[in-house]
Amino acid sequence: MVVSVPGNYPGFAFGDKICYEDTRDYEKILEIARAENIDGIVTTGTDVAVVTIGKVCDALGLPGLSFEAGKVATDKMLMKQNYEKHGVRTARYRRISLEEDSKENxxxxxxxxxxxxxxLEQELAGLQFPLIFKAVDTSGSRGIVKAENSSKFAEAYQRVRENTRKDYFIVEEFLEGEEFGAQSFVSQGKIQFILPHGDYVFQGDTGVPIGHWAPYELEQSVIEDAKEQLQKAVIAMGLDNCALNADFILSGGKPYVLEIGGRAGATCLAELVSLYYGYNYYEKIIQAALGLPVDFASQEANPNVGMLLRSEKTGSIRKIVNKNDREDKQIVEIQFDYQAGEQVQAFRVGPHRIGHVVVKADTLEEARAKMEEALGKIEIEVEEEH
Ligand SMILES: Nc1ncnc2c1ncn2[C@@H]1O[C@H](COP(=O)(O)OP(=O)(O)O)[C@@H](O)[C@H]1O
Ligand SMILES: [Mg+2]
Structure with a gap:
């Protein structure tokens, strides 16, 4: 059974029963889960339903994260609090309350x-510039603002205020370094694997991931270190049975935990895991959600690259031409979410995607070259709206 608000979501095709509900409404979803007597509940690629999954798992005794862990995984402040308590390597931070500005009225x-x-100067004393202001309940870099010095404080404060529904936010020390992601899975509180990946980023209003590649070249000792931090972090967060989407920054040769989500990453990241290890990662995620024993070990390590297809214009698709060879073994998948005649948006954020391309090869270099070639053979013409 698939539960979601209506929309152009590929998951609907897999449901023998479809239910249009807001997946954030956990009381409602629990009611449905009870009535359906479900065996497991799972999501991927978004935090939207993570708290609900916790609620349902707790109430029905299903494997998967708990309600508490779901809340921690979707609130950057709770996350930091728990990291600090458990000695996870992460940027130093302060919690700041958003006041009504009553005095200043x-x-x-x-x-x-x-x-x-x-x-703010008072409350942030002791932290080193540059700083980064963060709304705690958003994603996709909304309400996240860097402040080089205190003259940026008022503007950053207002930006956070506009983007959050909470009455507090956090300010962290900004870590200079190299950002990378990692996909992982935790079973019975234990990290099963860690797959670091590189991210292609589109610079819109903020950086938006539009593609990924693996393997991400890191020294083995750094990967082990990242795995250790991840292990500590999931214990800190109380995540014991779910896919993990982790962000790190490699600063001064050491990986720092930026944030961790209790579900697999979006923009083809679950596909990236499947391809890299040569198994169906979604299948394993579902098996784990059903409480079946799952083995994530693999002998394979296939370099691969995934990329979103995007439109530069808002309007209707006039034509889609794909001149790629269907027999090409290095092309794993080319998917179009829309057909000619349908409306698409000029790309600003992930949901504006109009499809994706996934390729693999013996080396990362070859995979990169193949991606470029494959994208060059796809032509999507959009007639701009006036
Ligand atoms: N402490 C930090 N130091 C440096 N860059 C950071 C820091 N925190 C966040 N960033 C940058 O801001 C981006 C978004 O922050 P993040 O906490 O991951 O929120 P989101 O939920 O929007 O992804 C990160 O991907 C990273 O580029
Ligand atoms: Mg992030």
Missing amino acids: GAAEGNKDFQIIKR
Whole structure:
């Protein structure tokens, strides 16, 4: 059974029963899960339903993360709090309350900013610039603002305020370094594997991932270190049975945990795991959600690259031409989410994707070259709206 709000979501094709509900409404979803007497519950690629999954797993005694862990995994403040308590390597941070500015009400705009700056300077004393302001309940870099110095505080504060539904946020030390992601799975509290990957990023209003590659070249000692941090982090968060989507920054030769989600990554990251290890990762995620024993070990390690197809314009698709050879063994998948005549958006964020391409090869270099070639043979013409 598939539960989701209506939309152009590929998961619907797999449900023998479909139910249109908001997956954030955990009381409602629990009611449905009870009525259906489900054996397991699972999501992928988004945090939207993670708390709900926790609620249902707790209530029905299903494998999967708990309600508490679901909340921690979707609140950057709770995450940091737990990391600090358990000694996970992560950027130092402070919790800051978003005040009603009652005192400043009626004050001139400049004066209000001055008061905010003064308060933040006090509360952030001891942290090193540059800093990064973060709404705790968002994703996709919404409400995340870097501040080089205190003159940016008022603006950053307002940006966070516009993007959060909470009455607090966090400020972290900004780590200079190299960002990378990792897919992983935790069973019975133990990390089963870690697959670091590189991310292609589109610079829109913020950086948006549009593709990934694996393996990400890191020294074995760094990978082991990242795995250790991940192991500590999942214990800190109480994640004991779920896929993991982790962000790291390699700073001063050491991996720091940025954040960890209790589900597999989006933009073809589950596909990347499947290809790399030569098995169906989705199948294993589902087996684990059903409480079946799952072995994530593999002898394979296939370099691969995945990339979203995007439109530069908003309008209707006039034609789609794909001149790639269907017999090409290095091309794993080319998927179009839309057909000619349908409306698409100029790409700004992940959901504006119009399809994807996945390729593999014996080496990462070859895979990269193949991706370029494959993209060159795809032509999507969009007639702009006026
Ligand atoms: N402490 C930090 N140091 C350096 N860069 C950071 C830090 N925190 C976040 N970032 C940057 O901001 C991006 C978004 O932050 P993140 O906490 O991952 O939130 P989101 O849920 O939006 O992905 C990160 O991918 C990274 O590029
Ligand atoms: Mg992130």
